[in-house]
Amino acid sequence: MTIAPEHIRRLTPYVPGKPVEELERELGLGDTVKLASNENPLGPSPLAVKSLSEHLTAIHRYPDGSGFYLKEALSENLGVPAAQLILGNGSNELLNLIVRTFYHPGMNAVSSERTFVVYPMAMQAVDGEYRSAPMKGEHYDLDAMAGLVDARTVCVFIANPNNPTGTIVRRDELARFFDRIPESVLVVLDEAYFEYVDDPHYPDGLSYLGEGRNVMVLRTFSKIYGLAGLRIGYGMARAELIDSLNRVREPFNTGSLSQAGALAALADTSHVERSRRVNREGKAYLYEELSRLGLSYTPTEANFIWVDTKRSARDLYDALLREGVIVRPMGERHVRITIGTDGENRRLVGGLKKVLDRLDR
Numbered sequence: 001m002t003i004a005p006e007h008i009r010r011l012t013p014y015v016p017g018k019p020v021e022e023l024e025r026e027l028g029l030g031d032t033v034k035l036a037s038n039e040n041p042l043g044p045s046p047l048a049v050k051s052l053s054e055h056l057t058a059i060h061r062y063p064d065g066s067g068f069y070l071k072e073a074l075s076e077n078l079g080v081p082a083a084q085l086i087l088g089n090g091s092n093e094l095l096n097l098i099v100r101t102f103y104h105p106g107m108n109a110v111s112s113e114r115t116f117v118v119y120p121m122a123m124q125a126v127d128g129e130y131r132s133a134p135m136k137g138e139h140y141d142l143d144a145m146a147g148l149v150d151a152r153t154v155c156v157f158i159a160n161p162n163n164p165t166g167t168i169v170r171r172d173e174l175a176r177f178f179d180r181i182p183e184s185v186l187v188v189l190d191e192a193y194f195e196y197v198d199d200p201h202y203p204d205g206l207s208y209l210g211e212g213r214n215v216m217v218l219r220t221f222s223k224i225y226g227l228a229g230l231r232i233g234y235g236m237a238r239a240e241l242i243d244s245l246n247r248v249r250e251p252f253n254t255g256s257l258s259q260a261g262a263l264a265a266l267a268d269t270s271h272v273e274r275s276r277r278v279n280r281e282g283k284a285y286l287y288e289e290l291s292r293l294g295l296s297y298t299p300t301e302a303n304f305i306w307v308d309t310k311r312s313a314r315d316l317y318d319a320l321l322r323e324g325v326i327v328r329p330m331g332e333r334h335v336r337i338t339i340g341t342d343g344e345n346r347r348l349v350g351g352l353k354k355v356l357d358r359l360d361r
């Protein structure tokens with residue numbers, strides 16, 4: 001009998017945000033609003049859509065396995081040699097690829113509580129130890145994390161900004177962290193929300209790569225570029241590390257449409273700018289309305305807000321679903337809400353007003 005080993009059977013499958021179609025089917029609703037998966041509410045760049053349609057007739061061909069043109073464009077944009085770049089089926093794939101490539105039995109990985117759930121999952125899939133440091137409030141405690149690093153640490157995962165809290169680690173905190181850990185430890189700077197950050201103390205992971213630090217910077221086309229459905233992200237590290245990852249990577253891990261869409265989206269700087277502006281405006285509006293509703297939130301550097309509902313998150317989530325608004329309940333009392341378009345944000349606030357009244361009665 002084929003049976004998965006114990007560590008695979010203990011894996012809890014990733015639970016994605018509820019799809020709009022599912023909610024509409026279950027509750028017989030139309031016009032629902034999904035603010036649950038940190039997607040770009042403006043949709044993809046029109047240039048990306050146009051490029052996809054132009055590439056449709058060539059999908060009988062295998063994609064360019066090395067993603068030459070996209071890597072060239074990224075290289076040009078970011079000033080990183082193409083040999084230091086790798087593409088992934090979302091940055092998610094790259095997180096798993098890092099673990100599969102560099103993990104040896106008996107090693108561990110270090111991260112924080114209340115961070116991206118894929119980190120522990122990637123380690124559990126190889127039966128590796130995952131060490132999670134407590135947070136300081138809603139922020140990573142890098143000193144506590146450095147205390148968990150030892151000679152057997154394969155990598156440290158730092159989501160910057162962090163999902164789900166939306167907080168960042170600052171340049172000075174990161175510098176102290178690098179001073180405290182051995183050079184042999186790979187620091188994965190997961191910058192999925194890089195483009196949304198306003199805080200001037202935010203460290204650009206690429207500067208550490210430039211200094212020759214042992215880092216891997218991950219970014220994605222799923223968030224501000226609005227291409228979550230295409231599944232394409234990228235990583236940057238020293239060429240030797242990229243070379244090792246390429247040995248483990250599947251030959252055609254990113255599709256031809258994904259590469260073409262990403263290439264066009266990258267060039268559409270006005271779409272990125274508009275997305276950033278809509279996010280900034282939505283953030284200001286939601287801060288004001290959440291406060292008015294008596295809900296507390298953590299100031300965010302990303303496209304989502306971590307809200308303390310001060311009551312059962314599940315009850316609030318279920319009640320909002322019935323109003324046609326999907327958010328993401330997390331833990332006992334929190335929900336993570338993606339910042340939407342103005343119309344979507346207003347639907348959320350309208351829904352919250354109704355639901356809170358009802359729940360508190």
Ligand SMILES: Cc1ncc(COP(=O)(O)O)c(C=O)c1O
Binds near residue numbers: 116159162228231233
């Ligand atoms: C912190 C973080 N890293 C990585 C990802 C993965 O993004 P993708 O695989 O779509 O590139 C996400 C997605 O939600 C995220 O929040």
